[in-house]
Amino acid sequence: MSDITSFGGLAASGASELFQILRDGRPRTRTELADLMGLARSTVTLRIEALRELGLVGFVDDVVSTGGRPSSRIALKSGSKVVLGVDIGASHLRVAVTDLTGHGLHSTTRAIEITRGPEAVLGAVVELGAELLRESGRAATDLLAIGVGVPGPVEHRTGRPINPPIMPGWNGYDVPGYLEGHFDVPVLVDNDVNIMALGERNAAWQNVDDLLFVKVATGIGAGIVSGGRLQRGSDGVAGDIGHIRVHGGMQAPCRCGNFDCLEAVASGPAVAARLRALGLDARTGEDVVRLVESGDRDAVLAVRQAGRDVGEVLSACISLVNPAVIVIGGSMALTGEHFIAGIREVVYSRTLPLATQHLQITQSSSGLDAGVLGASILAIHHAMSPQRIDAMVLGLAASVAG
Known part of the structure; x- marks a missing residue:
């Protein structure tokens, strides 16, 4: 084992700073790192050793030598440690173990009603999480953090x-x-739509700094990424578009106590109720998807109208935050272009061309996995933050000194 008893004095501005450079996954030599940080190679070497002892970085294949001894390159060891991502829905639970880039190693899903209460649901999280760690051959010490998404304000x-x-x-x-x-x-918890926005951006839109992720399922909400940062608002309810009133809603009652909220007229259950009134067998959003996939005309028309209702609210959102991309997720997005066409129809007709000239409105590429992927990203951001790396280095130094 390397002598790391002097690492503690480097933590605040040393190993963590070096690690943030290596987070992009690109291998670099000691000389490159020394030049980037403006430090002596000997100092950089000491910081590399601290991160190697933690299992976070390692040496990769040698670069082509220009004469003399070839230089070793150092890079992030993305598979050395893992995080757990947990997506808790109204009637389901998804858990995944991922590496430090968010790539899934193992995952599982269980049907469970959130109304059973926190101890029953979180007990299932503990059970499934431990099972996944065993299946992936990971020890408890390999786990760095857990991210959790829940379907409500946090x-x-x-x-x-x-x-x-x-x-x-x-x-x-x-x-x-x-x-x-x-x-x-450490355990990080956030609203499910917020973590879906993180997951979708990491999976498909890493170069986009202004994005809305809109989930339309049992409820309706939006995750807002603006200037590259997730926006939660002062009380954690930024993006709660499901309770904005929609014109022409026919006095549909909402569970919040008001009438004609977007959720009351355009969510999966709301569309299912509309179809049920027409004599169709529809109880849930999944039933709506099934009817659309079978080509039922009434279902297609109802879904298209729901898209228009969502588009009405999004038109105002676009004028406020000017996103480059709007991603539609949740079970209603599985109806495909019928739903999204309704959204586009209203957005492009009611929003100024300046705000929509480069706007993309698209279906989620992550599908129903967006939540668990986003929960993993939430955990990774925390586990790999400068503060956590500093704490890990200090802890390692203390354990060696003790």
Whole structure:
């Protein structure tokens, strides 16, 4: 083992700074790193050794030598450590173990109603998470962090759900505390649509700094990425577009107590209710998707109208945040172009051309995996942050000194 007893003094501005450079995955020599950081090679070597002891970086194949001894290159070891991504839905639970780039190693899904309460649902998370770690051959020490998405507002600072309308028994529940008690790693919790925005951007739009991810399923919400940063708002409810009133909603009651909210007229259950009134067998958003896929005319027309209703609200959102891309996800997005065509129809007719000249409106490429992928990215951002790397280096130095 290398002598790392002097690493503690380097933590705040040393190893973590070096690690942030290597996060892009590109291999670099010690000389390149020294030039980038303006430091002596000996100092850079010490910091590399600290990160190697943590298992975060390693040597890769030698570069072509220009004479003399070839230079070794150092790069991120993305598979050395893992995180857990957890997507908790109204009636499902998805858990995945991923490497430090967000690439999935193992995943699983279980049907469970969120109304069963936090201990039942989080107990299932613990069970599935431990099972996935075993299946991927990972020890508990390989796990760096856990990201969790829940279908309701979250106080981001504490990770506690705040008055979630479809999550009885969850208000103020210490979700991070429960999971940290079983896995002994940091736990990050956010609204499900926010993490979907992170997942979709990482998977398909890494070079886009202004993006809206719109989930249309049992509920409707939007994750807002502006200037490259996820926007949560002062109380964590930024993007709650499901409770904006839609004109011509025929006084449809919403679970929030108001009428004609977007969710009450364009969500999966709302469209299913409209079709049920026409005599069709439709109870859920999945039933709507099935009817559209079978070519049912009434279902296609209802989905197209739901798209128009969503487009009405998005027209105002575009004028406020001017996104380059709007990604449509959730179960209703599985109806394909019928739904998205309705959105485009209204957006492009009601929004100024200046705001839509480069706008793309597209279906999610991640599909139903967007949430669990985003939860993994949330965990990775925290696990690989300068503060966490500093803490890991200091912890390693303390353990060696002890």
